[in-house]
Amino acid sequence: MEAIKIRFNFLFRSTKGLVLVAIALISLETIFFGMLSGPMAEMGIRDFWIRSMGMVLLAAEREGRIIMLYHTIAMAVVSIEVYFITNIVPMSKDRQAMINGLVTVGYITSMIFGMWFAYFGHNYVFHGLFIFGQSLLFFGGVLLAITLWPWQKKYHVTNPEYAHTRGGVDLERAAFFTMAVATLGSVLYGAIPGSMFGNGFESFLAEDVVRLPHKTPLELAIIGHLHIMLTLIAIAIMLIIGRWLDFKGKGHKIAMPLTILGTVIITLGVWAVVPFEPIAHKIINGGSIFILAASFFLIAYTWRQQVQRGLAEKGITQAHFGQKVRALLHDPLPFGATWQMLYMNFVVTAIGVYMAINLDEIFRVWTAREERITLTGHWHILAGIIATIILLYYGDLVGLKGKVRQWFGWVIIIASDVAFTAATIFSIKRLFVSETAQQPITNWTMLLTDIGLFLVLLVLGILMVWRLIDLFKKNGRWTKELKETSLDNPKKEVLQ
Template sequence: MSGFGQRLKYLFTSTNGLVLTAIAITGLLAALMSTLSGPMAEWGVREITIKVLGMKLVEAEREGRVVLLYHSFFMPVVAILVYFITANVRIKENWDSFINSTVTVGYITAVCSGIGFAYFGHSPALHGLMLVGLSLVFFAGVMLAGALWPWNKEYYLSPDSPYAHTRRGVDLERVAFWVVTVATLGSAALGAWAGAYYGSGFETVLAEDIVRQPIKTTLELAVVGHLHIMLSLIGITAILLLGRWFDFHGFWHRLAMPLLIIGSITMTIGCWGVVSFQSIAHIIIYTGSLFALAGALFLVIFGIPALVRDYLNQWKIKNATAGQKIKALLYDPLKFGALWQIIFMNFTTTFVGIFMAIKLDKIFRTWPLREERIELAGHWHILASIIAIALLLYFVDQLNLKGLPRRLFGWTVIIGADLAFAAITVFAMKRLFVSEYMQQPVVNLTMLLSEIGLGVTMVSLALLLVWRLVDLFKADGLWKQELQEADTSSFTGKPASM
């Protein structure tokens, strides 16, 4: 095989290559869309981009463009989760190749045609291709659900396994992956059901725009339920994958897995129930969220002591001081950072969301709609970004980035991203402590900090991609070693005998 062919094989068959390709596509899309943002419009960059690329942006069609843009960002994320699952969970031989290739063709088709349809003229052919791409991603999910079927005796665990299982040996972690996959398929169908009525009396809506609308149509409620549950299921999948990374097992694992399973099912029922039983659906959602959050908390309780213990053992320190334990905890920013994101999420999304729910009528509904809309949009974007940061730290560990570059990348991303998330949270909640007439200093400071934090994070990601791009041009780069490992290894999960 030629060198070019080997590189293509690496990018489209190995787990690291597939993830790098998806990240690169998402990064290029983010860079393009950033030139259309508010600050870029003030500097005149937006108009230059529109004219140079020949974009067709009609203001009345903004909501439709935003929906397509969201899907274009999330399709590569869904593909990345699929790649990680097939790399970490045992499935039948060759199934991983079928699943990965299908989701890859699907998301690339959906992203390219979706952005083309939204920003470069409404070609019916592009819209049709976008639906084909989304259908392929869905079909890949169906195949994944079949491959993950947990009641196959081939995947049962032994009675003395340290991982959560039933008396018969059913792997509860595998059940959790399967439940999340099936729930995601059903939740995607919920969104597709609403989308199927475009052109038949249903117009595109953004959930934050109709939050105060007293009466919502069935299809509008379907959109609200769809976006909530899809993001929640992505978060639970990320928790399960991080658990694989930390070799989550033992007492806390046996507690966490049933809670994550129950939480996934309960939240899914609640979000679907928004369509018909809005009055009680949120109670069901909150109950499911508590189960899922408890499962994530147990991973943190397991992971932090395990991380400290591993490094103390490497350093052969038996009676460690408090300072040595803190050094061990912070020594690897990638692993510490992933656990820290779970903790930090509570301060920027969980506690804020609970407070909003409790004080909704007394405080937030007395604000102007614009302020509540900012808080809702910020809440969803921060949660999605925190999940993405945790997955990025996990992936960089798989790239075997070591030494000083590993620590610099890890701490830069953690500090930059969390600075931005904290600043945006303060900006969204500013009406609690400052009036509209006195808000400008707070707005200026939080916007500056968020832009610095996001800029630092994006530059770090860009440098990572440049490093791997340069490596791809080397005859004996890391890509070749990873390709050889992909050809000779099966999966990186726990063996069935455990």
């Protein structure tokens, strides 16, 4: 009994355990419901899976099921980010425990009962629990925002290396706070119309209504919600990575105000979609420039640090270009996390901008189905990139070292980028191939996407199996991680 209790404590009361549980549950959910995807249907696995699992899938409810599935995965991802934040941003242990407890019970309740409701017949108690779980997560978020309140004197910063106001307010904490408040508002922005659609069972996928010239305010709110939530999740991981890598100096002082400003502008822009749709995009694009600029400062800082560390490890004082590149690449985890942020601009931002510029001339000339492929590819890739950044950070958090660290990092970076590149080419293939001639390009881009994602999942699977085996060991790695109670190691310099 004691053995179970102590393991329970590790899994549900330590940051590393909580992240491990969330990643494991997302992986299981992805595998389980991935069996229903298009490629699985082609292979005949989908029908077998539905029958053998006893799923009840009505054709008219597909959109609703998918929306619930996305939400349960997103809840778990948001929870992981909350665990990271409560671990790296100074706060009291009590508050950390309360926030983590709320979001953990929230996302697990939401995931289990939401999926039960969506795929195994409609028990409305389960639907209620799905909503209840999300509500817990929301209240966890409220508590997080209160906790992050940047004007608390005990969290003021005097160290000149970090961005702060003259009065000492920590601008990084303020950026976290802004992101948290923006997220809470954006949750409501989607939840209120969502509850209307949910009660009326009139769910829809945004990509299916993109061409409707006159959308209802509720439809606009839902479309705004999904965009801003993914954006805020991306901003959160950028801030988390910044703190992980001890982002500081001039870049930090510029990046933090940019992040705060960008978060506010983008969020207000998205909220403005309902009343002022014609100008909302311009506001959003303006805010995005601030966030992208902030991310470039983080990338520049990290890469400079990596080069310096890499050269120092080798004892090189006067390095030529090749040595600097090797030094930059010496540790794939911090390099990878920031590289993925940069790479995102090629496979997400550039495509989005190109599409916006050529919408009427190219994309709207095609059928809506082709436009939908580009749109869904766009946001799936962004979500995938965020997931890889989380994994790279988690790899460092659990202390991967030596060759394991190298393999873990490089396989995730290379395999995922191969997959994202292939998926990007797939999503815009009609720019350079006719409808009839597209099948070969479809085949090889799908193959490369599948291979890339398989390799990422394989590495993740190995990590999960290793952690599972470790859990059965009496003095496994988990015991050390449990002892490292999360807030024993706050960033001292920030608290000076």
